[in-house]
Amino acid sequence: MTQHRADFQYEIYLDGMTGAVPRLPTDLTALEEMAERRLGPGPFGYVAGSAGDGSTARANRAALERRRIVPRMLRDVAERDLSVEVLGRTLSAPLALAPVGVLSIMHPGAEPAAARAAAAQGVPFVLSSASSTPMEQVAEAMGDAERWFQLYWSKDREVTLSFLKRARAAGCSILVVTLDTPLLAWRPRDLDQAYLPFLRGVGTANHFTDPAFLAGLEKSPQDDPNAAVLRFVSLFSDPGKTWPDLAFLRENWAGPIVLKGVLHPDDARLAADAGMDGVVVSNHGGRQVAGAVAAADALPRVAAAAGDRLTVLFDSGVRTGADVFKALALGARAVLVGRPYAYGLGLDGQPGVEHVIRCLLAEFDLTLALSGHARPGTVGAGDLVEDPV
Ligand SMILES: Cc1cc2nc3c(=O)[nH]c(=O)nc-3n(C[C@H](O)[C@H](O)[C@H](O)COP(=O)(O)O)c2cc1C
């Protein structure tokens, strides 16, 4: 019998009947509620939080919920294949774990535990620049599994070059350049808790182990942590950059480059003109511009502008397998998921992250089949209608 991702549901039922394994909730909203009860208010608030009044994070969910699937019947979906081609590689399913920094605030296993889960479930892991574990150690935890590197584009060219070199040596195939965080947004939840991990030196591991970063310090981060954190904050990102600056990254990264945080179709055109290979339509999970367009509302226009010049990925608000399906129907090739896996990690380490991936992919497989599709590539705009607002 063909093994399908959907079979996970019977594993859960059978385990439940024998009482063998206490499972995390399969509804990822319930998982978030459990995380809120079990994790500390600072760490939970940092992950759950968003910019300003939180309206963009809410809009992300509303824009996905407003789209409704129109299932088709009698289409032979017995043999299904969830794989998709993304920038020259075959992914086992249209899902990757988004770059999420500072994972040690969730669980001591931190990034290596999440990366191992991604590897075990066959989905790419995107290593964050703001990782609490040096990228070499994260890569080591993954064996040969697919990983991409997310760059926070430093003010210091030598640090950027050093990161690119290290990421390449650590086996990262795709460079994901995050454009929407040249400044940290106004985040009331973190302000009210006075909780910003970087000011405590968390999420600085890639910097604190980087020769080019260390060269700018008089003393080691161990001997003078304050100076090291201040250097991190001053270099972390650069609001002065413009489109022509991308030439520097194009010259110094041999593989595909994907720009994360694109919401306007004209920015997609500029990305293609700059020789980029893809974009992630994303508003950073509503964490940067309060009042920004919902990512799912931006997606069809960006996908149209991208045409066949760019591969379009999507994140911000994905919480169900049906959301994955909807994002594909709106024009994405694959999606990234952020907060849910951070909660899975916080609640149960590597198995918790695997649980989240398996839930999303089981439900995606079922949604695909029950909507009349045997593979992601046939999903399109005709599969959705939009509820009146
Ligand atoms: C705690 C946290 C840390 C994040 N760190 C990064 C990061 O280091 N780099 C980055 O490009 N995006 C980062 N993001 C944004 C995610 O990559 C992604 O865009 C977002 O979480 C998607 O929305 P979702 O959480 O609704 O799935 C972070 C998000 C969260 C929640």
Ligand SMILES: CC(C)CC(=O)C(=O)O
């Ligand atoms: C600001 C970053 C270092 C982490 C991040 O992307 C986030 O908190 O959303």
